[in-house]
Amino acid sequence: xxxxxxxxxxxxxxxxxxxxxxxxxxxxxxxxxxxxxxxxxxxxxxxxxxxxxxxxxxxxxxxxxxxxxxxxxxxxxxxxxxxxxxxxxxxxxxxxxxxxxxxxxxxxxxxxxxxxxxxxxxxxxxxxxxxxxxxxxxxxxxxxxxxxxxxxxxxxxxxxxxxxxxxxxxxxxxxxxxxxxxxxxxxxxxxxxxxxxxxxxxxxxxxxxxxxxxxxxxxxxxxxxxxxxxxxxxxxxxxxxxxxx
Numbered sequence: 001x002x003x004x005x006x007x008x009x010x011x012x013x014x015x016x017x018x019x020x021x022x023x024x025x026x027x028x029x030x031x032x033x034x035x036x037x038x039x040x041x042x043x044x045x046x047x048x049x050x051x052x053x054x055x056x057x058x059x060x061x062x063x064x065x066x067x068x069x070x071x072x073x074x075x076x077x078x079x080x081x082x083x084x085x086x087x088x089x090x091x092x093x094x095x096x097x098x099x100x101x102x103x104x105x106x107x108x109x110x111x112x113x114x115x116x117x118x119x120x121x122x123x124x125x126x127x128x129x130x131x132x133x134x135x136x137x138x139x140x141x142x143x144x145x146x147x148x149x150x151x152x153x154x155x156x157x158x159x160x161x162x163x164x165x166x167x168x169x170x171x172x173x174x175x176x177x178x179x180x181x182x183x184x185x186x187x188x189x190x191x192x193x194x195x196x197x198x199x200x201x202x203x204x205x206x207x208x209x210x211x212x213x214x215x216x217x218x219x220x221x222x223x224x225x226x227x228x229x230x231x232x233x234x235x236x237x238x239x240x241x242x243x244x245x
Contacts (some may be wrong), residue, residue: 002079009087028053061113110154182225
């Protein structure tokens with residue numbers, strides 16, 4: 001059956017790698033974001049790679065009025081509608097400490113904006129009795145850490161939302177994959193000190209497609225982050241609050 005993918009936050013390196021992967025499968029790909037010139041380049045590349053449809057569409061997590069045009073466009077496509085969410089922003093924690101108003105944009109970009117978009121799309125997926133949501137969260141959402149606890153809190157909220165949406169869509173034949181990446185080579189992580197075992201975006205894209213095909217519920221990528229975060233979550237709070245991890 002024909003498949004379509006909406007890629008939210010399509011200007012990120014992970015999203016580009018994923019877009020190339022689904023284009024090579026012959027799927028329709030809608031690159032959603034704010035930088036239309038960048039999105040057009042991705043669409044052109046995907047068309048060359050074999051995408052059935054490759055189009056840029058405007059999306060801004062902070063502007064819900066931008067959502068309806070995307071719903072209308074994808075509803076015109078036959079077959080299965082899928083969505084992959086790569087949206088998020090991570091200002092340095094010290095910048096947020098100095099200017100708490102930055103919390104609003106961080107939470108909107110990383111949680112409430114994408115959740116509101118998915119909430120509006122869910123009924124269409126239920127009508128068709130199919131479709132996959134890939135929600136890219138973060139290992140930062142597993143435990144509040146001093147270096148990025150606002151971003152981590154936003155992603156923790158998004159993880160919980162995805163769990164509930166998975167429960168809902170499962171009843172009509174849909175599926176939701178929660179993805180918790182570790183360090184990935186992206187513009188968001190560029191220049192951050194203390195990073196290790198940084199994964200290329202192409203590796204993450206392969207992991208996402210494998211998770212979709214196997215109908216995984218929650219994955220860590222690369223896989224070893226599951227064990228790293230298991231250790232971090234198991235540290236007693238009395239000790240953890242003294243650590244800089």
